[in-house]
Structures are given as structure tokens and as C-alpha cells.
Amino acid sequence: MITNALGRKLPEEIPGYGKVRPYEGWNARKPEEHRDGPRIRATFNDRTDKVVPDIKAAIKASGLQSGMVISFHHHLRNGDFVVNAVLDACAEMGIRDLILFPTALFGVHKHLIQHIKSGVITKIWGSVNGPIGQLVSEGGMEYPAILRSHGGRPRAVTSGDVHIDVAFIASPTADRYGNLSGVGSRSSCGSLGYAHTDALYADVVVALTDNLQPYPIASIAIPQIHVDIVVPLESIGDPKGIVSGTTQVTRDPLRLLIANHAAKLIEASPYFKDGISFQTGAGGISLAVAKFVRDAMRERKIKGSFGLGGITGFFVDMLKEGLFERLMDVQSFDLDAVRSIAENPNHIEISADWYANPWNAGCAVNMLDVVVLGATEIDRNFNVNVNTEATGALLHGIGGHQDTASGAKLTVITQPLLRGRIPCVVDDVYSVTTPGEVVDALVTEYGVTINPRRTDLMEVAREAGNVPLISMEELVEKAHNLTGPMDPVEVEDRIIGVIEWRDGTVLDVVRQLKI
Amino acid sequence: MKTTSAGTIESMDCLVTVTEGASGNGIAVTITGSSATRFGTAMKKTVLATVKELQYTGDISIAVQDNGALDLVLAARTKAAILRFLGGVA
């Protein structure tokens, strides 16, 4: 067993994963190699039409074999039809032992459970949510799920840790020569940020669209030089599940209370001035913080530089109002964001590599001032867990948590102290997603808890006079008093999940639940 | 069969149902819901302590359907359900 820099004990090697490089620090590991690359194609003017009749024809043309790595993006979210349809086709064609490499999975993908049980899919290198997560947690897969962040995944692909055999890219609009766009159709998803790296680094790229347009299309997100095969489908997804209507700010008083405290901290910080950049989540407390910060920006006549994320109509309105100069969009959450990215040149589409990969000449999170994030657990050392629930089940992906926390000058976690009886503040997190050295503050309904490393923040918060402060020790004790003692989670020895840090080292492992 | 209950399954509450038990079985406690995995031990302890406090010595089944109740809420709902079972009011 080896012990990493967070004190987590890890085996030297994990079956289905390989040799373990233990976490040594948030910016400790530096790469030495060159980037990996895809197979080189040569294409001449004897072929001007990449369209094939259906998914099975595409799979055949791609040369997909059992045991290969296939990838998908998650821009169609819970409205996606493509992942399920491709795996159904693989099953029917007798292709097995596939390694599924999605950028994320959603509830709609519980359809895949039958393919997991039958051996069509034997490995998942990506987050496992909902029913699939529960299945994995109870030991339903032979090999562990490998979790990577939005930045860690392109790092793994571009450095050759993961080589994609066939990338399947759902594309709201496409032409017959393989130019792809995320806008222009009823199944528009806006930014195709998570698909870019796969398009550039996979050996074969298959595009699936329900909106084939004459060559060449407008608003090209992924150009033809990367795309091998185009499949027209009746529908790539359900628009209602792809994007939500206008995202509303919560009216729940407890969430507003927490958001208010967080906004006060941000306003007291040295980053609350002209040129501020920030990122918040798509809803709940996070978006409410954006609202309060926006109100304060209006009042103090502060203009921001850019909004990053995860873009919602709220940020689009701020762009229109002149409170941001630009939006940098790796994922468009609602119809307002989709419309804006199509029309507004100041609303920029960025890839996951550009957004969050630590191994390039500088990703977007490095320029971020403030990020507001959630957590399922946080401990005395400010280590954060977003992956496992109180039952010990692995149910959530990492998302951009590790990347934004590393990059932002001020990382704020907002969370109610209690969800029912379950506390979010614990002595030690069950599994580590993001280490405390990149987390600056936790805000609960009891106030603002600042990481003691940030003496500068503690000082400005005290000076501001309107930031209610509570120490981590007090908060942990309060949680204990409110909830009482917790029974430990009962686990087997077997590892069912590996949590990588954005640099490919291992932060933690998740073990199988005893049923 | 005589059965009473108190509480709700709203957020931070629990529904405690008390039913006449089989003779000689003593006090049977079952706990389901969001807190069951991590707080089962503590919750059972609280239920039994409440029964003891009310000095009830018969055979009953107590079923707790939890939606995130803190200990004091569980104690209150258990007490109320048992008092109703005994035919009295607080």
C-alpha cells in the first residue's frame, strides 16, 4: 500500500486500472512527453459524401471491434438518445467488452444496465450516476469506474493515457462532409465544448445528426477534417431533456440566506472590482449567489470581464447588460444560452481542453477570479467530496470541480449544513474529490468558514463587518451536536471506483458496499 | 389491530407508527428512510429510550419512516405515537 499526500491509502496497482501514481500536490506533476495523436487519414475528392444509412452501417464502416474504447459527449444531457442507440446496435452486432468513455452519463442512460450485465460494456471510464452508479457501487462491474474531471479527461486523451478508437458525436446540425454545429436545430445544445477533444484525437469519428444541411453549414464548431462518417437519425434527443426553459433563481429562504452570506464574502474580497470574472453553477444556491453579486455590481458600478461555465440565461442577461464583456461557454444549459451562443460574437464556445486541461499553454480556469461550487461533504481540512453520498454509493461525477477550484483565486463552496439529518461537514470525507489546499471557504446557513491558509481573506472578511464568520472547529462541533453519532459505512475490500486528480495521479478509491 | 401514528414524512420529520405486537416479542423497531444507513443505531436507541421513559412494558412494533428527522424530532414523534397508543394525550 502507498499513502498519497492526503493520507489516503492506495494499492500500488489496481486491476482494470493499472499502476497507481499517488497524488502529491495540486500542481506537483509536470508532463515530459509530447501529445498523442489520432490515426492519420488521407482523403481525396473521389469521396465527397460521408453519409451512411444508419448506426449499424456507421459502426461497420468505423471498424469498431470488441474490446475497443468508444466515447460520447453529454451535451444532450437527460434528453440524449444517441448513447443508448449506439450501444443497442453494438449489442445486436455481437460487439462486446467495450470500454465506455463518456464525458458524463445521465439518468436516461440507465438503459445501458442491460448491456453492462450482458458484457457488451465491461469498463466505464467516466462518471457513473443514478442507477448505474448504484449498480457499480454494489459490485455490478468487474472493473472499477475511473473518474476524471472535465480538465483531467482531455489531459488523459491528449497525453495518451486514454486512446479513443471510435468517437460518436451527437451533432444538432451537420453537413454531408462532416462539419458539425451545436445550434440551428430543434435539438440544439449550444456549445459542443466536450466533444472537441474526442473529435481531434479519436482514430475514427462518427457524427450523428437529425438535421442534415447543405454543405457547408454555418457556425461550424467541429470542422470536416476531423469527421469520418455521418449518420442521419430521426432524432438525436428530446429537446425538453436537452435544455431547460429559462433557469430561475431559487426563492427558498434557506438557500437565499446561504447565497447572501457567500455574496458578502465575494464583495469583501479583493477580487470584487472592475474586470472580475466568475463562474457559478446552473441552479440552487450557486445561481442565487450570482444574482446577489450582480445586484452589488450594478450598485457599485462594477463591470466584469468574463463569465465562465456552464452558461445559463442569467449570465447571458449579464452579458447583454454589459456586466460581462465575454462569456466563455463549455456547456450551454438553457434555451437563452443556446440562442446567445448562436447570435452573439461575445459568447464564445470553448473546448474542455481550453476550459480546464492543466497540461496546455493555459486553460480558462487559470484566469478565473471566483467560483461557487457545491459538495456532498467537506472535512476539517477543507477536502471536498462530490462523488459519494452518505450511504457510500458512488453516484456523482467530478465535473469541473477540481479544475475550477485549482484555477480560481477564490473558491467558495456553498451548502446547507444539513440535508435532513445528514451533515455536509464531517471529520474526514468518505472519498476525496478536491483537496483542501485549493478550497478557500465554505458557506452554510451558520455563516462563512474560511480556510485558515487564507489569512488575507479572514482579514478582509473581518474588516467588512457584514460577513458572519464561524470557524471550522465550531462548525464540525455544531454538526455533531445536531446530528449525533453516525454508523460507519460497511464496505468490502474490492475497489469499484478510482478518483483521479486532474494531473492523472490518484486521489482516492471507492470500495464496494456490503449489502 | 390497534395502531396509532404521529409525525409526517415531510422534510426533517418522521412518521412513527405504533402497532400492537405479538405476545412475548417485546419491542420491535424498524427504521426506513434517508437516515437509516448512517443513523440506524442512534435512532433505535432513541426509540427504545422513549419507550422506557414512558414506562411501557408491553409488546409493540414501532416503525419509523424517516425523512431526515433530528434526534429530538424522532423522540417527540415516538412519544406522541406511544401516548396516542396508550389512549392518553400530552
Add this chain to the structure above:
Amino acid sequence: MRLRRTKLYLPGNNPNMLLRGHLFEPDGVILDLEDAVALSEKDTARILIQQVLKRGEFGNCEVTVRINGMDTDLWRKDIEAVVPFGVHGVRVPKVEDPREMQLLDEALSEIEDKAGIAQGSTLVFCLLETALGIHRAYDIAISTKRIAAICPGGEDLTADLHTSRSDSGVELVGPRRMVVLAAHAAGVCALDTVFSRIADEEGLRKETEFVKQLGFEGKSVIHPNQIPIIHSVFTPTPKEIDTAKRIVAAAAEAARRGLGAVQVDGKMVDRPVVKRAAFTLQRAGITEEEVQG
């Protein structure tokens, strides 16, 4: 002098609100055993409130329980259940007769005695929800030393006046004035009724400004989002704060020098004015140390 700008109603059978209400920092909380609790659930609600009171985590809030009316057979059980466990006071609905308050006073004294609590320490807040209650406001306010405040009703009172609630609120202006007069004549607080249109923030602000001008010290609240609005209305302006600071500083200076009279800008300042200035600063959240630098 305790601030009573806001009192947040918390439904007595709702653990979520009972446990969290104080986090929104109202000046007071009202754990409600009356209208918020169905008849069949009064017993469970009493036990729940008892447990919550025993825990005793209410921040700096003034803690009161709205008991059931004295025209029911429930009020005795209500006060027996809650008074021994630490409440600042009880709020009584539909008060009409000073003799009811004397009866309540005796019952409370008995319970305080048995529980080893200082006699007379449990305050009484009277809701005047009928024409008769309003008419007898002064007599009710002086009926016992326990009376801390009198409050006009809203819906019930309007119904008793055989009219309806309007946007202008003219039907309640008269009763409100009578309550304010009676309260100040008797030396107790005047606290206004709830504003039920939760989403109407502008309407809440207007009504609060109006009742503040009439002489009320605060309002009852049914949703936490109403609290910051009401607090801001009752928060003094910078000018008022500045004047108050100078008065309080002058009074402190006079006391230091052993002088009987307090002067500000060459004018004499009476003791009630100094007291009022201190209260203004308290409302503004400014401490004595901050004034004296």
C-alpha cells in the same frame, strides 16, 4: 430594550421550520399551536415544541408560543407544556376581556412556581382580533404586569367589523391607531399584524412604512423573505444615526463630568430623548463602544 421589529411565525407541527426559523434572524419567533396546527394534531405539536424548547437553540430571538384561545379547553395544556421549558412569553389570540388576562396571569404564576421559574417572568402578548378587543385595548394592556405588547388582528378583525380587506387598508387604520394609543398609554409595545401577500415586496415595504409612522415597533412575519425588508424600514437613516450618536455621546460626557443636564448643539436634551437615541442606535446595530470610539 428588546428589538421587536419582526416576529416570525413557525408552524408548531413543522420540525423543519421550528428548527431553522431562528437562522433568518428575526427579532422574535412565534411557535404556533393555534391556527397552524389541526385540532387532531395539537397533542403531537405540543410534544414537538417541548423538545425544540428543551434544545434551546434560537440564537438571539425572543421566543414566544401562540397558545390556543382562552375560549377553548386547550390553553391550559398549552401553557403547562411549554412554560416550564423556557419561553420568553406566550401570545394569546382573540383577547377581549381583562379578566381573561388575570386568569392567565394566575395560571402562569402557578406553573412558574412549580417549575422553579421566577414569578412573572413569562410575558404575555395579546392579539386583539375583535371589535370588543380593540375597544378594550387599554384595559387589557394594564390588566397584568406580564403584558408586553398588544397587536391588532387582520382577517379576523376585518370580519368582525363586517367589512373586507382592501388594497388601501382603510378598514384597519382606525383599529391600528387605537392599538397604538392604548399601547403607549399603558407603556407596552404596539406590534402590527402580518402582511399575507408574500410575493408583494413593494406592498410589504409600503405597509411597514405606514405602520411605523403610526407608532408601531414591528410586525408579525409569515415568511423569512419578509424579514430583511421590514428590518430595513425600521433601520434608522444615516442622518438619524448621526443625531443619535451625538446625543448619546453628549449624555455619556455629561455623566462622566457629573453634570445633571445634557446639552447637544447648545440645546437641552431630556432623558426620554437620550433613551430614544440609544434605542435608535441599537436598531442601527451600533454599540456604545463604537459611539465613543
